[in-house]
Amino acid sequence: MKAEIITIGDEILIGQIIDTNSSWIGRELGKIGIAVVHRTSVGDIAYDIIDALNKAKKRADVIVITGGLGPTKDDITKKTLCNFFDTKLIQNEKVLEWVTEIFARRNLPMIDTNKFQAMVPENCEVLFNKNGTAPGMWFDVDEKIYISMPGVPFEMQKIFSSEAIPKLKNKFKLPIIIHRTIQTTSIGESFLAKKIEDWENALPAHIKLAYLPAIGQVRLRLSGHGNNAQNLAEEINILIKKLYEIVGQYIFGEEEDTLQKTVGAILKKNKKTLATAESCTGGYIAHLITSVAGSSEYYKGSIVSYANEIKINELGVSEVILKTDGAVSENCVRQMADAIRKKFKTDYAIATSGIAGPDGGTNEKPVGTVWIAISSETKTTAHLYNMGDNRERTIHRTANEGLELLRRLMIKK
């Protein structure tokens, strides 16, 4: 089963936005055994869109289209699909109801352009958009499936996962493909590869391994192809068990786990609480933790002590230490961690202090120098890093390491 992705929008061609939708769709299709064989991006030009559709239907069985479904003039996908399928736009009552409800809920007036969202090509089946007003559309024409969705990623993803994927599974007899993802952190890709070299070389031909690196993390994805789902799943299970034996200490989760989810789950299970005191991460650890629903059960809060006076006044960091050791020092970060744990009356605390850059570096403490401390009732540990010279990456890597240090402390037997 072959698929093609067509993304529509001048903003993609001229590079104003990065097309993340195509990758995401490629991954999701891969999971159900549909291979993307071609990707095309065209502008908001009817001729180009129709040309792309005509070429795609010769190459693929499933054509996934994103973009150009907004309520404004430059969005021409719906009209163009009508031309392509030789049909016309009709009003869909369910969509109209939904759009009306959204505007009522937000206490906003409906204008004609909003109502236009409910107009869809007559030959389509509507794919419900829970996160927005532009509906997704499913066309089943001449043995080919066309799926058109808005380009806003979080709207598109919801439509694709909840509406399109189940329909695709239902429509086609898909081969058996099992993907399993293992999430590792705090070890670089090449070092990880070296550690699991023998294991990787012994993989059977029908099970493939991919390394998917992100900041501070490497995901290992096993993709197995087979005829018997149960046998294949069991075979992969055994391989993963072996993987845990080799590099288990770096594995914090599987599939869609995030480090903040894993840390939250451990805290919740052990009925423990957490606070943070952040300097160089500037609230990013707090943000990661609170992005997890239900985090108020175990997370009490943070003091983002960006200015030294806040470190002194709110966290009782000694002025002498700030003068002699500086804010980016073991003593400072230990005091921050201990102070926030006691002040917020929590079981654990994470504190960070570093030079995110681009300015502020010295010979002794170059940009990227970061101290992280973890405080618990029994002990406080401090850890020194050099995170490199990219501000954003330093913030992300520091947050990641802070969470990982806490995770390792909590799971220690």
Added chain:
Amino acid sequence: MKAEIITIGDEILIGQIIDTNSSWIGRELGKIGIAVVHRTSVGDIAYDIIDALNKAKKRADVIVITGGLGPTKDDITKKTLCNFFDTKLIQNEKVLEWVTEIFARRNLPMIDTNKFQAMVPENCEVLFNKNGTAPGMWFDVDEKIYISMPGVPFEMQKIFSSEAIPKLKNKFKLPIIIHRTIQTTSIGESFLAKKIEDWENALPAHIKLAYLPAIGQVRLRLSGHGNNAQNLAEEINILIKKLYEIVGQYIFGEEEDTLQKTVGAILKKNKKTLATAESCTGGYIAHLITSVAGSSEYYKGSIVSYANEIKINELGVSEVILKTDGAVSENCVRQMADAIRKKFKTDYAIATSGIAGPDGGTNEKPVGTVWIAISSETKTTAHLYNMGDNRERTIHRTANEGLELLRRLMIKK
């Protein structure tokens, strides 16, 4: 002058990597007046690559190809280009010298696969790769230019900027294209479109408008085509001036501005300081502000008061108010904003309290209910919103609104 981008590699199709090269190339070509009209991604399959090249040469004058130039088996671009141009690979002495030098410098042995990097199609001109071993290639065949480069972004970017762009400028008499982007916030796409309808309808044919929505923000991009750069720039300037007259209150910046950068710049210019007290945004406002380099000049920090006890103990929120009005209330958020401003001794403060969900909603205060307060020396204002039922979006929109409320307060005459 039209361009097409072809990216080669299975890892792109299956979504293992996000194709950032195409966006980058699109932007760089746009700057010199070459419009990308089409983008294609194909796998490491000779037939698909040749098919893409044949289609591209019908649509475009310049065809930029990335990927598939590595030394491993699955990299077949060079061989395929030889087939396409009906030529053969020959050894390029300069490239061989360079590759040899690199390996000597790294103290690594040269193996045959490394030497193969110096083999290039006979009809190409080599584009020097300062950052790697795979050379870029320039083909000038039948009035079309083909540029083939490795897929590693920092190698590709260097080759393209230093080698390909100067040659393109030299080869073609390029038209003039000017892009201008205006950043708006706190108004939905359809409402914005309604407000600027007349202005938009009066745009001349050679100047196009695009709406680029993100969470809480809409970017308006004007793209003008012309023969005289100065006249075109002036024409667009006048249009933008009119745009400011119509919707200026929603405009927070231009081009690559972010709201946090704009807010930071105003604070810095006025020598004012800021603190935040965050409940539902959980540190995300602090993170946005501190993601801007130099923010320590105006941002002192935050208390993320996720638990009610932190609101009471650290921000002095009245227990009576928490009992009668609740944490998500005007009185609570006003107390939070005033308290953090006084405690952190800043000129301004932003405070947030809301129900991000998915749990915690009631009939009276459904999920998405958010209060934001802005405190300054002269007054404190509080604002009620319903941000909808998506946790991530509520956090992002609330942070965006908080920053925007502060911006509007600060620029008020």
